[in-house]
Amino acid sequence: MLQRMAIIAAFLLLALPLRAQAPSLADAAGRYVLTPQGSRLSFSVPAAGGRAIRGRFVRFAGRIDIPADNIERARVIITIFPESVATGERRVDNFLKSNAVFDVAHEHEITFRSTAVHRTGAATATVEGSLTARGHTFRETFRVRLAEFGRGRARFHVEGRVLRSRYGMDVGTPLYSNVVDFDMDLAARRG
């Protein structure tokens, strides 16, 4: 009995510092590839006095490289396949895939390439980069937080706002907001 309690106490002691400490970007140095399990690329477009359009991209690919010596030299490349857009409503999906928005018949990829990373905390950074969609490229900034890390896997929480009009997707403004809110979880494993 006493022995059992000692073991439990030892476990608790071991666990405590781990729980209290958020994962640090410095520990997460390495090369990663994004994995579908654990990832969720969600976005929403608010509507004036109506229901926002919420959806996600099911298919994507990407790499994240975090050099051990300098996190600000980290690089991120993500490719999103817009024909995998899913809102749970077939008519909305078809509309988003049509020439009104993503034009998936002609445009197969949306890409993001980081150009600069600024560390804002132990586990947080802003990532600046060029976003290319429908032949237009603009600089966008996303806020990134290392949400989980361990055993060669990492999960990054990413938030950002993108003005869709700049990418030739201004259909429905101002009825539907020009601002697209991205709220994404990117799960990655070393590899």
Add this chain to the structure above:
Amino acid sequence: MLRNTKDGYGLVAIVLHWTLAVLVIGQIGLGLAMLRVADKRLSFDLIQWHKSIGLLILALFVLRLAWRLANPQPAPEASLKRWEKTASAAVHRLLYALLLALPLSGWALVSASVLGIPTLVFGLFLLPHLPVEVSEAGEAFWRSTHHLLAFAAILLIAGHILAALRHRILLRDHVLQRMLRPVGARKRERT
């Protein structure tokens, strides 16, 4: 004269008739076209115009009905046979009914839609949704009602126009002129 008399239509009734005639015929063409254009971007914009114009028609219809109730109804042309008087009175009543039912069913269809797309009338103000059940079934019901009423309107309007042309070309009576020149103006011209 602005007001109707027993002898004929006044200027207000005539202006309202032709304004609504142009809007309604245009609205039918717009409704048919907007669902059939391949360009989904254009289609979305045309549907927004269709909703705004439909509500303008509803507003003008309310004015027109009020004006008609507040004015004497011109007696039918003396040369008309009994069946012609009955038929034209029936068609006019049905046309008035459609001018009310068509916009309301369109409004109900938009309100019942599970997509919850807001209506921004001419980009100026948000139209509230009608208190109808929001469901796939409700939307389908109002959609078929709206389509059915629209096709009924096409038939009735075609009959109405052919009748007017018959009076002008075959019978050479004054039925069409009554809707072209206000009652006072015609009298003055005759003397």
